[in-house]
Amino acid sequence: MDAEKIQSDIDLLLTYINDDMENIGGTIKSVYFSFVVGKPDRIAVDEKFNWPEDYLFKIINICNSRSLLKNNSRDFSQIFLTEEGQSRAISVKHGKNRSYELGASMQIATLNVHGPAQVGNGNVQNISNVFNQLLQKIDESDATDEEKKEAKSRLSKFLEHPLVGSIVGGLAGSLSGLA
Amino acid sequence: MEELRETIRLRCTFCRSNEFALPHEDYSPSAGSFVVCANCGKENDVTSLLVVAKATGLAIVEDHVEQLVDEMAKELKRAFRNNKFITIK
Numbered sequence: 001m002d003a004e005k006i007q008s009d010i011d012l013l014l015t016y017i018n019d020d021m022e023n024i025g026g027t028i029k030s031v032y033f034s035f036v037v038g039k040p041d042r043i044a045v046d047e048k049f050n051w052p053e054d055y056l057f058k059i060i061n062i063c064n065s066r067s068l069l070k071n072n073s074r075d076f077s078q079i080f081l082t083e084e085g086q087s088r089a090i091s092v093k094h095g096k097n098r099s100y101e102l103g104a105s106m107q108i109a110t111l112n113v114h115g116p117a118q119v120g121n122g123n124v125q126n127i128s129n130v131f132n133q134l135l136q137k138i139d140e141s142d143a144t145d146e147e148k149k150e151a152k153s154r155l156s157k158f159l160e161h162p163l164v165g166s167i168v169g170g171l172a173g174s175l176s177g178l179a
Numbered sequence: 180m181e182e183l184r185e186t187i188r189l190r191c192t193f194c195r196s197n198e199f200a201l202p203h204e205d206y207s208p209s210a211g212s213f214v215v216c217a218n219c220g221k222e223n224d225v226t227s228l229l230v231v232a233k234a235t236g237l238a239i240v241e242d243h244v245e246q247l248v249d250e251m252a253k254e255l256k257r258a259f260r261n262n263k264f265i266t267i268k
Contacts (some may be wrong), residue, residue: 007193083234087227088192095213099220110188110197 011092018089035076189228191216
């Protein structure tokens with residue numbers, strides 16, 4: 001069987017399960033799915049994908065083997081989404097395939113988690129340092145005062161843009177050189 | 180007591196590779212962003228990868244605690260084996 005089709009169908013099933021779970025505000029520990037004939041989840045999947053029963057069960061079994069789903073039953077009546085399955089569903093939904101970029105000025109490395117990993121505000125601090133350096137360079141440049149003012153004004157407008165603000169968390173107001 | 184120390188590598192949710200393509204050395208992805216798998220090229224949601232790593236870490240700790248409790252129970256049984264007032268089942 002086509003390996004790519006299996007991958008793609010795994011993505012379809014996981015995305016369906018995650019979307020359905022999110023629609024009712026459930027969590028992976030509290031919500032399970034039943035794919036027994038006649039059950040609402042099975043009816044929905046049959047309508048959506050139109051897969052033969054043995055193929056649906058094969059996809060579920062593959063997901064179970066890869067820890068993407070957890071099958072707690074013999075008759076596919078208690079299927080739980082796992083953390084890994086949810087991770088894949090979210091990545092399928094919001095991520096892109098960027099294989100074309102690989103090798104183009106990128107470092108290949110592992111990402112390890114040693115205790116508490118740095119995620120979040122620490123990165124804003126790094127960005128803040130970059131802009132402070134930029135302001136310093138503008139001040140140190142040989143440009144006229146008017147040109148410096150213009151450069152800072154453009155930087156300020158850039159940082160005030162709502163989209164940029166949502167990413168770097170209202171940085172414009174915290175940079176003293178932009179006052 | 181022996182200290183438990185484990186390194187958990189983030190793993191691509193599509194192909195399970197441990198290697199990611201990063202824009203520069205010492206890059207630390209922010210929550211809600213994506214990292215590109217160096218093997219299959221697909222973007223992985225960073226927050227979800229961390230959730231998976233946390234679950235993996237918890238499972239390791241649970242196994243370790245279970246092992247410690249078993250060892251402690253064995254030690255207790257051994258220590259009170261010949262004591263006629265205390266019996267450990």
